[in-house]
Amino acid sequence: MIRTRFAPSPTGYMHIGNLRTALYEYLIAKANNGKFILRIEDTDQGRLVEGATDVIYKTLEIAGIKHDEGPDIGGEYGPYIQSERKNNYLDYAKELVEKGEAYYCFCDKERLDSLKDGEGIAKYDRHCLSLSKEEIEENLKNNVPFVIRQKIKEGKTTFVDEVYGEITVDNEELEDQILIKSDGLPTYNFANVIDDHLMEITHVVRGSEYLSSTPKYNLLYDAFGWNIPTYIHLPPVMKNQSEKLSKRNGDASFQDLIEKGYLPEAIVNYIALLGWSPSTNQEIFTLDELIKNFDVKGISKSPAIFDIVKLTWLNGEYLKKMDFDKFYEMTEHIFKKAITKPYDIKKIAEHIKTRIGTINEIPDMVDFIESLPDYSTELYIHKKMKTDEAISLEVLENILPVFEAIENWDNDTIYNAMMDLVAKMEVKNGIVLWPVRTALSGKPTSPCGASEMAEIFGKEETLARIKKGIEKLS
Numbered sequence: 001m002i003r004t005r006f007a008p009s010p011t012g013y014m015h016i017g018n019l020r021t022a023l024y025e026y027l028i029a030k031a032n033n034g035k036f037i038l039r040i041e042d043t044d045q046g047r048l049v050e051g052a053t054d055v056i057y058k059t060l061e062i063a064g065i066k067h068d069e070g071p072d073i074g075g076e077y078g079p080y081i082q083s084e085r086k087n088n089y090l091d092y093a094k095e096l097v098e099k100g101e102a103y104y105c106f107c108d109k110e111r112l113d114s115l116k117d118g119e120g121i122a123k124y125d126r127h128c129l130s131l132s133k134e135e136i137e138e139n140l141k142n143n144v145p146f147v148i149r150q151k152i153k154e155g156k157t158t159f160v161d162e163v164y165g166e167i168t169v170d171n172e173e174l175e176d177q178i179l180i181k182s183d184g185l186p187t188y189n190f191a192n193v194i195d196d197h198l199m200e201i202t203h204v205v206r207g208s209e210y211l212s213s214t215p216k217y218n219l220l221y222d223a224f225g226w227n228i229p230t231y232i233h234l235p236p237v238m239k240n241q242s243e244k245l246s247k248r249n250g251d252a253s254f255q256d257l258i259e260k261g262y263l264p265e266a267i268v269n270y271i272a273l274l275g276w277s278p279s280t281n282q283e284i285f286t287l288d289e290l291i292k293n294f295d296v297k298g299i300s301k302s303p304a305i306f307d308i309v310k311l312t313w314l315n316g317e318y319l320k321k322m323d324f325d326k327f328y329e330m331t332e333h334i335f336k337k338a339i340t341k342p343y344d345i346k347k348i349a350e351h352i353k354t355r356i357g358t359i360n361e362i363p364d365m366v367d368f369i370e371s372l373p374d375y376s377t378e379l380y381i382h383k384k385m386k387t388d389e390a391i392s393l394e395v396l397e398n399i400l401p402v403f404e405a406i407e408n409w410d411n412d413t414i415y416n417a418m419m420d421l422v423a424k425m426e427v428k429n430g431i432v433l434w435p436v437r438t439a440l441s442g443k444p445t446s447p448c449g450a451s452e453m454a455e456i457f458g459k460e461e462t463l464a465r466i467k468k469g470i471e472k473l474s
């Protein structure tokens with residue numbers, strides 16, 4: 001049974017890279033009828049941010065990424081919060097000390113500082129490795145503060161990552177890292193190994209920044225005599241060619257995107273494609289389709305760049321496909337805030353639905369409906385339609401009496417009236433449609449055509465806007 005885990009540290013917002021890790025872990029588990037576990041890694045007490053754990057729960061819930069075990073729902077392998085598993089870790093570290101795979105270190109800050117090189121980096125010099133048994137016992141008896149360090153053995157360490165392939169490091173490059181800190185809590189480097197083993201995690205999926213530490217973890221698994229999990233390290237998500245997305249810089253958090261009007265389904269779909277390519281050209285996937293199609297072989301080694309334009313496009317596709325009633329339920333309040341006049345808001349919403357990337361674009365798109373903007377007559381000039389101010393004036397003067405005479409004020413009648421004028425003037429459609437559209441909207445673009453707009457405005461407002469156009473052009 002495949003078991004994956006999402007192991008965030010509650011240190012801030014969930015940026016898109018964090019959520020992508022969770023999604024891939026979820027997909028790998030679900031594609032194999034496995035289990036997806038949530039574990040909160042809060043042993044770095046100094047970095048904890050209040051409320052961050054709730055953000056994690058909420059984000060996973062809104063994104064539809066459901067965990068099978070976790071702090072909030074329990075499970076056979078709990079507790080799922082590392083700080084609550086505290087005593088365990090110390091026992092395991094002591095086991096390694098007994099086996100000669102780890103050792104107590106009593107070096108104080110001053111001594112460690114003195115080891116630092118020009119760049120402030122200190123590789124531990126194994127000073128305490130040579131302490132005698134008596135010295136160690138004496139120190140422990142006197143409550144001298146200590147840490148427990150991993151004793152890295154000589155040789156080379158090789159492992160295979162499913163994405164990055166075979167990796168070998170010379171153990172000389174690895175430091176005798178701290179496993180238990182002086183506060184008695186484990187470091188992340190130790191806790192992740194213990195927990196992944198105890199929680200029977202089969203596939204460790206995480207950011208590629210952990211690749212270089214993985215040999216140390218493997219030496220720990222070996223020291224305990226435990227099986228090493230399958231590793232799937234993911235390429236970083238970048239905000240541009242050179243900078244990584246990071247929660248410390250406040251980059252694109254899931255919450256921000258939701259507030260900017262993106263749909264959770266679209267965000268999830270988009271981030272699935274950030275670093276993974278499906279075997280076909282399909283780009284739009286529901287979560288279920290992702291489970292069916294996701295394959296570790298499609299994960300790329302190269303960094304993925306977070307592209308808001310692509311996300312916006314994808315979001316627009318979701319809006320187009322959405323059932324109208326659902327769309328209206330979600331956006332009615334936005335329309336009603338922007339349009340207080342008694343127009344057919346539903347009809348307006350139908351036109352808007354297929355033309356936006358996010359629902360937050362709605363207010364700007366419909367602002368001309370409530371009142372005609374004070375526009376420049378240059379809007380009447382359209383090269384492709386071959387319109388200019390003079391011909392526009394002629395068109396508006398011609399269409400005004402035609403519109404005044406219409407009794408059945410509906411889209412078809414209005415459209416046919418304009419087509420009659422096209423025939424009478426012996427011009428192309430655009431010569432008539434563009435000036436009318438411009439007079440009605442006062443904007444270079446509008447969410448629907450001239451006749452549709454005229455139908456929404458009703459006869460009185462339409463005539464008023466046409467007259468205003470004539471006045472501006474005269």
Ligand code: GLU
Pocket residue numbers: 006007008009041188192205206207210
């Ligand atoms: N707590 C680590 C983080 O938030 C998790 C790394 C891992 O998945 O092993 O980056």
